[in-house]
Amino acid sequence: MVTIKQVSEMAGVSSATVSRVINNTDTVKERTRVKVMEAMAKLGYRHNVLAASLASNKTNTIGYVVPELHGSFFGNMMAGSEKVLRKANKHMFVVTGHSDEKLEMQEIEALLSRRCDALILHVEAISDEYLIHLAKQDVPLVIVNRYIKEIEENCISLDNELGGYLATRHLIELGHTQIAYLSGSLFKADGLNRLAGHKRALSEAGLSFDDSLMVEGDFQAKSGEAGIHQLAQRAKCYTAVACANDEMASGAINALRALNKRVPEDISVVGFDNVDFASYLTPGLTTIDYPMREIGEMAARWILNRAYGDHKMSLTHILEPKLVHRGTTNQAAEK
Amino acid sequence: MVTIKQVSEMAGVSSATVSRVINNTDTVKERTRVKVMEAMAKLGYRHNVLAASLASNKTNTIGYVVPELHGSFFGNMMAGSEKVLRKANKHMFVVTGHSDEKLEMQEIEALLSRRCDALILHVEAISDEYLIHLAKQDVPLVIVNRYIKEIEENCISLDNELGGYLATRHLIELGHTQIAYLSGSLFKADGLNRLAGHKRALSEAGLSFDDSLMVEGDFQAKSGEAGIHQLAQRAKCYTAVACANDEMASGAINALRALNKRVPEDISVVGFDNVDFASYLTPGLTTIDYPMREIGEMAARWILNRAYGDHKMSLTHILEPKLVHRGTTNQAAEK
DNA sequence: AACTACAATGAAAGCGCTTACAGTTTGTTC
DNA sequence: GAACAAACTGTAAGCGCTTTCATTGTAGTT
Numbered sequence: 201m202v203t204i205k206q207v208s209e210m211a212g213v214s215s216a217t218v219s220r221v222i223n224n225t226d227t228v229k230e231r232t233r234v235k236v237m238e239a240m241a242k243l244g245y246r247h248n249v250l251a252a253s254l255a256s257n258k259t260n261t262i263g264y265v266v267p268e269l270h271g272s273f274f275g276n277m278m279a280g281s282e283k284v285l286r287k288a289n290k291h292m293f294v295v296t297g298h299s300d301e302k303l304e305m306q307e308i309e310a311l312l313s314r315r316c317d318a319l320i321l322h323v324e325a326i327s328d329e330y331l332i333h334l335a336k337q338d339v340p341l342v343i344v345n346r347y348i349k350e351i352e353e354n355c356i357s358l359d360n361e362l363g364g365y366l367a368t369r370h371l372i373e374l375g376h377t378q379i380a381y382l383s384g385s386l387f388k389a390d391g392l393n394r395l396a397g398h399k400r401a402l403s404e405a406g407l408s409f410d411d412s413l414m415v416e417g418d419f420q421a422k423s424g425e426a427g428i429h430q431l432a433q434r435a436k437c438y439t440a441v442a443c444a445n446d447e448m449a450s451g452a453i454n455a456l457r458a459l460n461k462r463v464p465e466d467i468s469v470v471g472f473d474n475v476d477f478a479s480y481l482t483p484g485l486t487t488i489d490y491p492m493r494e495i496g497e498m499a500a501r502w503i504l505n506r507a508y509g510d511h512k513m514s515l516t517h518i519l520e521p522k523l524v525h526r527g528t529t530n531q532a533a534e535k
Numbered sequence: 536m537v538t539i540k541q542v543s544e545m546a547g548v549s550s551a552t553v554s555r556v557i558n559n560t561d562t563v564k565e566r567t568r569v570k571v572m573e574a575m576a577k578l579g580y581r582h583n584v585l586a587a588s589l590a591s592n593k594t595n596t597i598g599y600v601v602p603e604l605h606g607s608f609f610g611n612m613m614a615g616s617e618k619v620l621r622k623a624n625k626h627m628f629v630v631t632g633h634s635d636e637k638l639e640m641q642e643i644e645a646l647l648s649r650r651c652d653a654l655i656l657h658v659e660a661i662s663d664e665y666l667i668h669l670a671k672q673d674v675p676l677v678i679v680n681r682y683i684k685e686i687e688e689n690c691i692s693l694d695n696e697l698g699g700y701l702a703t704r705h706l707i708e709l710g711h712t713q714i715a716y717l718s719g720s721l722f723k724a725d726g727l728n729r730l731a732g733h734k735r736a737l738s739e740a741g742l743s744f745d746d747s748l749m750v751e752g753d754f755q756a757k758s759g760e761a762g763i764h765q766l767a768q769r770a771k772c773y774t775a776v777a778c779a780n781d782e783m784a785s786g787a788i789n790a791l792r793a794l795n796k797r798v799p800e801d802i803s804v805v806g807f808d809n810v811d812f813a814s815y816l817t818p819g820l821t822t823i824d825y826p827m828r829e830i831g832e833m834a835a836r837w838i839l840n841r842a843y844g845d846h847k848m849s850l851t852h853i854l855e856p857k858l859v860h861r862g863t864t865n866q867a868a869e870k
Numbered sequence: 871a872a873c874t875a876c877a878a879t880g881a882a883a884g885c886g887c888t889t890a891c892a893g894t895t896t897g898t899t900c
Numbered sequence: 901g902a903a904c905a906a907a908c909t910g911t912a913a914g915c916g917c918t919t920t921c922a923t924t925g926t927a928g929t930t
Contacts, residue, residue: 250649250887253887254885586918589885590918
């Protein structure tokens with residue numbers, strides 16, 4: 201392996217100087233810089249980042265924990281982060297926590313062992329306490345898609361309540377008054393907040409929330425189908441249904457069609473998340489956009505700001521979702 | 536920062552012994568092992584992987600180049616690799632090449648600078664020559680989703696020709712004889728091979744390939760739509776259409792519906808790739824499964840085999856795609 | 871008791887780089 | 901041309917760990 205030492209000998213300088221031209225630190229006379237560059241090229245020198253990191257105590261690497269590598273959801277977030285970190289010459293070390301507490305902690309520990317300069321965490325199983333404790337330590341970290349009051353400065357999340365509100369308000373604006381709600385898991389903050397937004401839109405419009413028009417699901421497509429069937433059994437009337445996410449909306453649409461209801465002519469459906477397939481459905485799914493990419497970008501900016509002192513970055517901690525109007529929502533039929 | 540040194544002092548042993556218990560190498564008497572463990576716990580010791588890698592000249596890290604972080608396509612592949620590497624206690628360092636030659640080379644270089652033990656590459660812009668040259672060097676590398684004759688041992692890819700063949704054979708088996716083909720970009724090997732498979736199925740069934748029943752697209756949904764419209768202008772008759780990928784199939788289906796053709800009653804459509812949204816379409820898209828996850832797993836196995844000498848792994852270099860029969864293909868109508 | 875064969879440990883030399891600090895040039899200014 | 905600042909470069913001490921080699925402890929044999 202070619203080392204800095206060999207380069208320095210060939211170039212007739214000290215290894216310190218070689219290091220200086222590699223890192224472009226301090227001032228190096230142009231003539232010697234050229235000599236060093238030539239020697240590096242001739243020897244096929246490759247910088248050893250490991251050794252550099254050890255000596256400088258900086259890795260220029262951000263540890264990144266996501267629940268899964270597959271699925272466009274986290275993919276978009278990572279892509280957003282990668283884009284802004286690349287410009288700053290920082291790298292990401294991505295690991296997966298698989299929504300398992302032990303695994304998540306273990307992976308964070310591994311990231312710390314690798315001496316990451318900072319962490320970006322999307323963890324689902326780890327307790328708030330642990331994260332609070334971690335945030336108090338010396339490694340900068342930002343938590344995405346999760347809001348923890350005590351360390352809100354470290355959190356970047358979406359206003360789910362607002363999203364739920366926008367979805368239902370959209371239906372109301374189209375003239376719907378009998379609006380069913382297919383909720384996600386209510387032990388999750390997202391499920392709870394989206395429902396809260398739904399209720400707020402209702403009450404703001406002077407509509408009362410009818411418990412029997414709501415079914416709790418689990419964010420899976422199957423539970424969207426099941427929800428529609430339950431609603432059918434209850435023999436409730438409704439002209440629109442708001443869903444806790446796109447998967448459930450997709451399941452709901454299929455169930456609706458099986459019951460010979462047309463979407464959107466008979467029933468309007470709105471989803472949440474705006475996942476990739478939303479636009480591939482026919483008609484395209486009206487939904488609430490979850491700006492994962494921007495969240496990823498924001499998280500990276502936060503890191504640049506805190507871990508590398510780049511204070512030009514403007515930061516937002518709670519992003520606002522937007523409605524994406526496609527083909528599954530229609531004006532309510534005249535009475 | 537707590538070092539091995541401090542631990543060794545507290546435990547009353549040498550730092551070599553501490554290293555031994557950390558790495559579980561050599562034999563350490565149980566009593567001293569416990570002493571060391573206690574000291575580590577008490578001091579809150581965290582192993583420094585950087586220093587360890589530098590000293591041992593092994594990083595236990597696999598460099599991974601993908602075109603993009605978003606999209607389920609590469610996500611599934613990474614997830615597959617991650618699963619098998621995790622079991623072997625290896626980590627992945629994922630970077631993106633964005634299908635740009637310079638960037639891809641740069642990122643590979645960065646991975647090498649980080650002293651990755653091996654590389655898994657899905658690169659699209661880099662030349663065969665460069666990869667061949669790289670493969671001859673000392674770092675083990677496997678190339679996924681690409682076949683290069685000279686280093687076929689390092690390649691893991693899908694039999695695209697077979698996929699194209701299966702898709703069209705499926706249509707033929709359903710009784711279709713007038714089969715249109717919406718091809719992908721023909722300057723890409725995948726596009727070419729899939730088309731070749733289509734032709735083989737045709738000729739095997741005694742059907743002749745009709746150039747005017749084919750349109751070249753670019754793997755995007757829009758080009759699928761456009762393809763159908765072009766076909767309509769040509770006023771050709773067909774009862775089925777095979778598409779180079781699912782996006783194009785989705786576009787084609789929308790265009791077909793716009794022309795008042797029902798899928799699959801009037802026209803059968805088959806895609807390729809089996810992307811996530813394929814099953815969310817209504818009806819579900821009949822397609823050819825591109826087993827990205829398995830390819831990812833296979834790549835990881837190859838690495839374990841070559842870079843870490845785990846020879847228990849069985850390896851396959853060319854994976855076979857399978858047909859996934861869903862709802863967009865039907866028996867051909869009686870004449 | 872003397873010997874052998876391991877098992878268990880320690881000493882110390884790196885791994886390849888960064889970075890004070892000190893020392894040497896070089897360029898300016900009066 | 902002396903004085904001084906600024907620009908440039910070298911020396912050497914680490915960064916925290918692994919690993920070879922040598923040494924010591926510990927049974928088991930004869």
